[in-house]
Amino acid sequence: MQNDSFLRACRGERPERTPIWLMRQAGRYLPEYRAVRARVSFEELCRTPDLCAEVTLQPIDRLGVDAAILFSDILVVFDALGVDVRFEPSPVIAAPVRTRADVDRLQWMDPREACHYVYAAVRACKAALADRVPLIGFCGAPFTTLSYLVEGKTSREFEHVKALMFCEPGLFGQLMERLTDLLIDYLRGQVEAGADALQVFDSWAGALAPDDYREHVQPHTARLCAAVREFGVPLIMFTRGNANLLAYSAEMPADVIGVDWSIDMARAIDVVGPERVVQGNLDPFALLGPPALVERKARGVVAAGRRARAHIFNLGHGISRHTDPAIARLLVDTVHDA
Numbered sequence: 001m002q003n004d005s006f007l008r009a010c011r012g013e014r015p016e017r018t019p020i021w022l023m024r025q026a027g028r029y030l031p032e033y034r035a036v037r038a039r040v041s042f043e044e045l046c047r048t049p050d051l052c053a054e055v056t057l058q059p060i061d062r063l064g065v066d067a068a069i070l071f072s073d074i075l076v077v078f079d080a081l082g083v084d085v086r087f088e089p090s091p092v093i094a095a096p097v098r099t100r101a102d103v104d105r106l107q108w109m110d111p112r113e114a115c116h117y118v119y120a121a122v123r124a125c126k127a128a129l130a131d132r133v134p135l136i137g138f139c140g141a142p143f144t145t146l147s148y149l150v151e152g153k154t155s156r157e158f159e160h161v162k163a164l165m166f167c168e169p170g171l172f173g174q175l176m177e178r179l180t181d182l183l184i185d186y187l188r189g190q191v192e193a194g195a196d197a198l199q200v201f202d203s204w205a206g207a208l209a210p211d212d213y214r215e216h217v218q219p220h221t222a223r224l225c226a227a228v229r230e231f232g233v234p235l236i237m238f239t240r241g242n243a244n245l246l247a248y249s250a251e252m253p254a255d256v257i258g259v260d261w262s263i264d265m266a267r268a269i270d271v272v273g274p275e276r277v278v279q280g281n282l283d284p285f286a287l288l289g290p291p292a293l294v295e296r297k298a299r300g301v302v303a304a305g306r307r308a309r310a311h312i313f314n315l316g317h318g319i320s321r322h323t324d325p326a327i328a329r330l331l332v333d334t335v336h337d338a
């Protein structure tokens with residue numbers, strides 16, 4: 001690997017320059033991404049490995065980031081359940097899964113067959129990257145994945161999935177269990193296809209009260225992490241939306257703990273412990289501010305991160321589509337020079 005600073009930091013080393021990549025670094029803020037999307041839908045893009053590779057590489061040169069993340073989506077795994085999802089661009093599932101009868105209709109196919117294009121995309125990305133920087137594969141955590149399946153869209157209140165959890169905890173638990181098995185297989189295939197590291201996104205865990213997270217969600221996510229770690233590549237666990245869950249997130253058997261922007265990095269390191277590797281956590285919308293502010297805030301996060309065993313710089317959530325790519329480049333250069 002020509003630039004292994006990201007992988008070294010994942011393993012607890014402190015490379016000369018703080019490594020950086022950005023969640024959603026390939027996406028609509030890049031004109032070259034919008035040019036591809038003018039030709040193909042998001043659904044088609046995710047299912048066309050050569051285009052996934054093209055889009056995955058777009059931010060590598062333009063931003064100078066230290067890792068690539070596979071261009072795909074956490075919801076394409078629904079192909080293995082026989083559940084159709086459209087992106088408008090927010091995800092929409094025509095037939096959400098809410099009753100026992102809905103659950104009985106799920107198909108549980110082998111993701112290596114149903115999602116073959118994901119693995120082809122990993123191989124295409126690896127070939128195109130030619131070991132310049134590592135490739136991160138990913139999936140949604142069981143709860144975030146189940147939330148979309150049950151709510152059918154990005155939810156505000158999570159009433160359907162919470163009703164399922166509180167009214168039918170047995171069925172909720174069975175679904176979490178089977179989804180966890182599916183996601184383990186899904187990630188195993190990504191590593192076999194060449195992914196150098198993995199990130200699990202629990203984007204909606206913060207919708208839960210801490211005791212419910214601990215009782216109904218954490219055991220499944222922990223099982224996913226423990227199984228995935230056996231694949232031999234570093235694992236990043238990103239739990240979003242509630243600084244109160246960070247202590248639980250830090251109990252995960254993961255190499256790196258992702259930190260969202262709802263807590264100061266210095267405080268976050270107090271919570272997870274200075275012996276852990278952290279990733280994060282600039283508010284993505286700070287990039288809409290003037291260059292001097294972006295530089296100042298980026299340096300602040302880097303300075304705070306020095307107290308952790310190692311630090312991978314990232315945003316505290318995905319980059320906004322309104323970001324000027326030149327400001328994203330400024331961020332990367334600032335972090336590298338800090």
Ligand SMILES: Cc1c2[nH]c(c1CCC(=O)O)Cc1[nH]c(c(CCC(=O)O)c1C)Cc1[nH]c(c(CCC(=O)O)c1C)Cc1[nH]c(c(C)c1CCC(=O)O)C2
Nearest residue numbers: 023024025026027042070071072073074089090201203318
């Ligand atoms: C919750 C979630 C989803 N998808 C994802 C998550 C977890 C991260 C998070 O919390 O944001 C993960 C994801 N989605 C996408 C990636 C690609 C890799 C990357 O650059 O990070 C990754 C890692 C591309 C995408 N996924 C999607 C887009 C926009 C689609 C388009 O081009 O029109 C992209 C680039 C669609 C999508 N897919 C999803 C949503 C909520 C949306 C709409 C987002 C929006 O409108 O900004 C579900």
